[in-house]
Amino acid sequence: MFLECFEEESIIDKKDLRKQQIKQLNKNKAQTKKESLQLLEQLQQTPEWQNATTIATTVSNLIEVDTDIIIQTALTEGKKVYLPKTMPHRQMAFLPYIDRDSLIVSDYGIPEPVYDEKSVEQSPDLVIVPGLAFAIDSNYRVGFGGGYYDRFLAQYEGKTVALVPSAMKFETADWEIKDHDIKIDRLLYI
Numbered sequence: 001m002f003l004e005c006f007e008e009e010s011i012i013d014k015k016d017l018r019k020q021q022i023k024q025l026n027k028n029k030a031q032t033k034k035e036s037l038q039l040l041e042q043l044q045q046t047p048e049w050q051n052a053t054t055i056a057t058t059v060s061n062l063i064e065v066d067t068d069i070i071i072q073t074a075l076t077e078g079k080k081v082y083l084p085k086t087m088p089h090r091q092m093a094f095l096p097y098i099d100r101d102s103l104i105v106s107d108y109g110i111p112e113p114v115y116d117e118k119s120v121e122q123s124p125d126l127v128i129v130p131g132l133a134f135a136i137d138s139n140y141r142v143g144f145g146g147g148y149y150d151r152f153l154a155q156y157e158g159k160t161v162a163l164v165p166s167a168m169k170f171e172t173a174d175w176e177i178k179d180h181d182i183k184i185d186r187l188l189y190i
């Protein structure tokens, strides 16, 4: 009790933050959707996007940044788009996006490409990393908690960016940073 008075700021448990963020993001869906367009415009200005011929993103759910417009824009610009398929042992395989009808909804409710060993691309030029919260002073993130991206990024050597709508933006990481947490190369935010 007494000691707490000396702490400069309190650290939130990652699980609590995740819960809090999901609640908050559900209230901000319309705003996030609006900001998605501005974030895509920012993304298009970056050398990472301009130099990438292969891009990995996700199929967004309703509280995330809208990736549909990212996918369509990338395809229009002649880039190849890859989406993750969740695999055993919390691994992800990135597979080409062909069209919406070729995706199959996973147990987590996320539309995913069908596994095909020959088409796997684990080294796309650019990975757009999803998340629930991002710290703009350190580039650390909190995701849905599967550890999928931390595991994947531990061996990925290309560029990473994250699109950060206002509801996901934190000045600093007031959550616990673990050794396995990986910083995003570039955050784009409103």
Ligand SMILES: Nc1nc2c(c(=O)[nH]1)N(C=O)[C@@H](CNc1ccc(C(=O)N[C@@H](CCC(=O)O)C(=O)O)cc1)CN2
Pocket: 058, 059, 060, 061, 064, 084, 086, 092, 108, 110, 130, 131, 143, 144, 145, 146, 147, 148, 149
């Ligand atoms: N749109 C989108 N697709 C994505 C991700 C994402 O963040 N967004 N992922 C980014 O990683 C991967 C899937 N992420 C997942 C993250 C957690 C759990 C999961 O097991 N959740 C548990 C609760 C975990 C916990 O709180 O400890 C559950 O639902 O029971 C599943 C998938 C790949 N596809």
Ligand SMILES: Nc1ncnc2c1ncn2[C@@H]1O[C@H](COP(=O)(O)OP(=O)(O)OP(=O)(O)O)[C@@H](O)[C@H]1O
Pocket: 014, 130, 131, 141, 142, 143, 144, 145, 146, 147, 148, 149, 150, 151, 154, 180, 181
């Ligand atoms: N590189 C790794 N190797 C082994 N385990 C890992 C690795 N990265 C993360 N984990 C484990 O995965 C679990 C979830 O990690 P964390 O809470 O950092 O997820 P997250 O970054 O929020 O989610 P995600 O990366 O799926 O969006 C933790 O139990 C963590 O120990």
